[in-house]
Every structure is written in structure tokens, then in C-alpha cells.
Amino acid sequence: MTDASNPGPLAGVRVLDLSRILAGPTATQLLGDLGATVLKVENPATGGDDTRQWGPPYVKDGAEDTDLSAYFLCANRNKLSVAIDIATPEGQAQVRRLAGLADILIENFKPGGLAKYGLDHASLSQIAPKLVYCSISGYGQTGPNASKPGYDLMAQGYGGIMSITGAPEGEPMKVGVGIADVMCGMYATVGILAALRHAEATGQGQHIDIALVDSQIAWTINEGVNTRLSGQAPIRRGNGHPNIVPYGVYETSDGHVIVAVGNDSQFRRFVALFGMDALAEDARFATNPARLVHRDALAAHLVPALRRVPTDEVISLMEGARVPVGPVQTLPQVFASDQAQARDMVLDMDDAGLRLPLIGNPLKLSRTPVSYRHAPPRFGADSARLAAADPFDDV
Structure with missing residues (x-):
């Protein structure tokens, strides 16, 4: 080689x-x-x-x-x-x-x-x-x-x-x-x-x-500077993001999927895929700063919606709508990809x-x-x- x-x-x-x-x-x-x-x-x-x-x-x-x-x-x-x-x-x-x-x-x-x-x-x-x-x-x-x-x-x-x-x-x-x-x-x-x-x-x-x-x-990059700027210690959020919502791992009907909604236009396309267009008009969820404040309320809508759909279908829908999405692969799956x-x-x-x-x-x-x-x-x-x-x- x-x-x-x-x-x-x-x-x-x-x-x-x-x-x-x-x-x-x-x-x-x-x-x-x-x-x-x-x-x-x-x-x-x-x-x-x-x-x-x-x-x-x-x-x-x-x-x-x-x-x-x-x-x-x-x-x-x-x-x-x-x-x-x-x-x-x-x-x-x-x-x-x-x-x-x-x-x-x-x-x-x-x-x-x-x-x-x-x-x-x-x-x-x-x-x-x-x-x-x-x-x-x-x-x-x-x-x-x-x-x-x-x-x-x-x-x-x-x-x-x-x-x-x-x-x-x-x-x-x-x-x-x-x-x-x-x-x-x-x-x-x-x-x-x-x-x-x-x-x-x-x-x-x-x-x-x-x-x-x-x-x-x-x-520690953004979390470190978040702390320096705010003076507050960040908390553990599992797979959640401190500054972006929705951004994390969601359960599907047969596994898990990664959802990474980076801006408000992506959010509108994302919720429309699952028949939840009204969420994009809700003041609690219309912007990323608002979604950060109301992340738990948003999760109450998103979690059950994604649980009803198979992983491959979620990925196919979101890719078609140009919303960032990906699988959670095991290492054997990684090396076989x-x-x-x-x-x-x-x-x-x-x-x-x-x-x-x-x-x-x-x-x-x-x-x-x-x-x-x-x-x-x-x-x-x-x-x-x-x-x-x-x-x-x-x-």
C-alpha cells in the first residue's frame, strides 16, 4: 500500500x-x-x-x-x-x-x-x-x-x-x-x-x-465557553444538545435514529413529515431559542410520533425533505458499510x-x-x- x-x-x-x-x-x-x-x-x-x-x-x-x-x-x-x-x-x-x-x-x-x-x-x-x-x-x-x-x-x-x-x-x-x-x-x-x-x-x-x-x-469547546460566559455549570442531557432542539437520538418502532434539526426551516419541514405542521406555528416551538426553553414540551410531541415509524422509513422521509438524519450503527455495521x-x-x-x-x-x-x-x-x-x-x- x-x-x-x-x-x-x-x-x-x-x-x-x-x-x-x-x-x-x-x-x-x-x-x-x-x-x-x-x-x-x-x-x-x-x-x-x-x-x-x-x-x-x-x-x-x-x-x-x-x-x-x-x-x-x-x-x-x-x-x-x-x-x-x-x-x-x-x-x-x-x-x-x-x-x-x-x-x-x-x-x-x-x-x-x-x-x-x-x-x-x-x-x-x-x-x-x-x-x-x-x-x-x-x-x-x-x-x-x-x-x-x-x-x-x-x-x-x-x-x-x-x-x-x-x-x-x-x-x-x-x-x-x-x-x-x-x-x-x-x-x-x-x-x-x-x-x-x-x-x-x-x-x-x-x-x-x-x-x-x-x-x-x-x-469542552462550546460547553466550556457556555460555562465561562454564563457562570453556570451545564447539566447532563444524555444525547440532547445544550443549544439546539431537536437534536439527539430518538426511538423508532424498531431501533433508534439521530435527528439533527439545525435551523427553523428544517424544523418546519421535519414536523410536516409526521403530520405535525401546527408545531411550527406554535410560539413555543417556532424558533430555536423558544424550543430550547420548551424542549420537554416539544419532546412530548416528537417522541411518540417517531416511535410509530420504522428507522429506515424515518431516514428515507427526512433525507427526502433535506433534514439531517442518520442511523445509530454498531461497530460491525460501521466496518461493513x-x-x-x-x-x-x-x-x-x-x-x-x-x-x-x-x-x-x-x-x-x-x-x-x-x-x-x-x-x-x-x-x-x-x-x-x-x-x-x-x-x-x-x-
Whole structure:
């Protein structure tokens, strides 16, 4: 799946990956997909990245589980795995040599954790002044909580997203995937690319300090600014929207459907489909601000009306009237859909005859497309590279 004439916009960029779990690996996988060479350093004392053991399910070799868990697979393609114990002088010397050859280093140790090995930014910038050094942590390198460990669930709780997620009368609810980690990795990638451009223009590297909690706070977006502006804490609305009505998940006669009415003309067309034209003339519902005030009264009309109609019919009617609507798909339905197939979001890679089912990169670049050059590696599979003069020399 690699086009030699399009090696990727980051071809030639060298990434030393000292991260594990999800936030850092998300960033380095994205850089790898864009053409960078990524050396993933894994600890031989622990068997590598923690997520190698976060299963089932695992890829099987015959009847035996491998160290390729689904969790590891999701964030570690386009990387080469080298086993280095940074707690030893030999390991520290290896990392220093690799840092001197790299353009980017990413780590997610506790703040200050690498200083005792001489592998912190202050130390490595002396031997690699152009190095872009990215540190990912729970709360950041500064502040009263800097020394506390950071995990996705903790960040979702501390950063506020759990307080507005879930049923109105239920408990605070996390998002179904590690979204704080993933979004932190995305923000980290943006910062890395900005710092890389600066380094290429000036020869000056820099330290990027990014926290799970900071990035979590940033992506409270409209609800966060609603709070800043009003001074009021938002409430949990389940699948409802704080600023738009009707906008949410509605029960049908055989399942559920998503209704997203974004303006008043759409609302008039929507209610007409179900014989409720009078609602569009009712002062309580004629405008979105009015519907926000009277959302419960409106729901008393909409909920029973949609419950009488099958999902496919609701979707067909609303699409025909140009009112935004969609299904609520299971993940098997997602990957089986013609849309996911057409957009190359279903990706299979091969590792020594083993099929590795992955998810494609959503970036579609017209001149420098992403590429899938290396399957997620077995632990230490590329350690022999450490004996080479240039371990980053890609193949």
C-alpha cells in the first residue's frame, strides 16, 4: 500500500518514540503514516508497551496469542520496535545516540522522570539543539498537580467532560473510548509539526509540554465557553444538545435514529413529515431559542410520533425533505458499510502471514497521501538496527 513516488510529506523525518499506552503512540502513529521513520523504544524488563498485554483479543499465531493485542494494534503501525533498558548506562547511551540522530522525541514519563537518566529535554538539547522534544503527562510539567499520575479516565473526570456526559439522572459517564488520550495525541502532533517547521527554519529545537487535562479542558469547546460566559455549570442531557432542539437520538418502532434539526426551516419541514405542521406555528416551538426553553414540551410531541415509524422509513422521509438524519450503527455495521469501505477506513496489514485488522487513517491528501509501510511490530523486532551506524535508515 506504499507508493514509492509519494513517500509522504514527512519522509526523512526521524522520530524517537519513548512513549507508551495511547496519547504518545497516537501522535507517533500519525507521524509515521505521514512518512516519518519512527523508532519505538520498549522496555525489555516489562515486555514492552503496557498495551501489548491489554487483551483479549490478541492476534493469534496458530492457537497461541501473540503480543499484538487489539489495543496495541490501534496505535502502533508504521513503527520499528527496539528493546532498550533506559535504566542502564548502556541503554541511556543508546537513547542519547538516537536522540542525536532524531528530529523529534516524544515521551510520557512523569515530569522529571527522565532527568535522573540524563534524558530530559535540558540534557538532550545540549547534544541535539535542533531536537523537537515533546513531553506528554497527566497535568503538565508545572502547576500544583504536576507530580500526579495521569490516565485517560482521570483526565475526563478532572477536565469536566464526565460531568456533562450521561443520562440526566445517571452517574457522570466517560466517553466510550480513551478520547482524552487520543485528543492529547492530536494536539501533540500539531505542536510537534509547528515546532519542526521552526526548527527547520532556524536550527532551534524546543520543548513541547502538553497535558491530558489541558487538552481535555480545551475540547469542552462550546460547553466550556457556555460555562465561562454564563457562570453556570451545564447539566447532563444524555444525547440532547445544550443549544439546539431537536437534536439527539430518538426511538423508532424498531431501533433508534439521530435527528439533527439545525435551523427553523428544517424544523418546519421535519414536523410536516409526521403530520405535525401546527408545531411550527406554535410560539413555543417556532424558533430555536423558544424550543430550547420548551424542549420537554416539544419532546412530548416528537417522541411518540417517531416511535410509530420504522428507522429506515424515518431516514428515507427526512433525507427526502433535506433534514439531517442518520442511523445509530454498531461497530460491525460501521466496518461493513459501503461508506467505510469506499473511504479506505477498513485496513488489513500482514505480519509474517498474520492478518492484522486495523482502522485506516482519515487524512486524504491529494499529493502526499498517507502510507502503511510497517505493520505494528512484535516486541523488539527491529533491535538489530541498534548495531547500525544509522538505525533510522528506513526500508
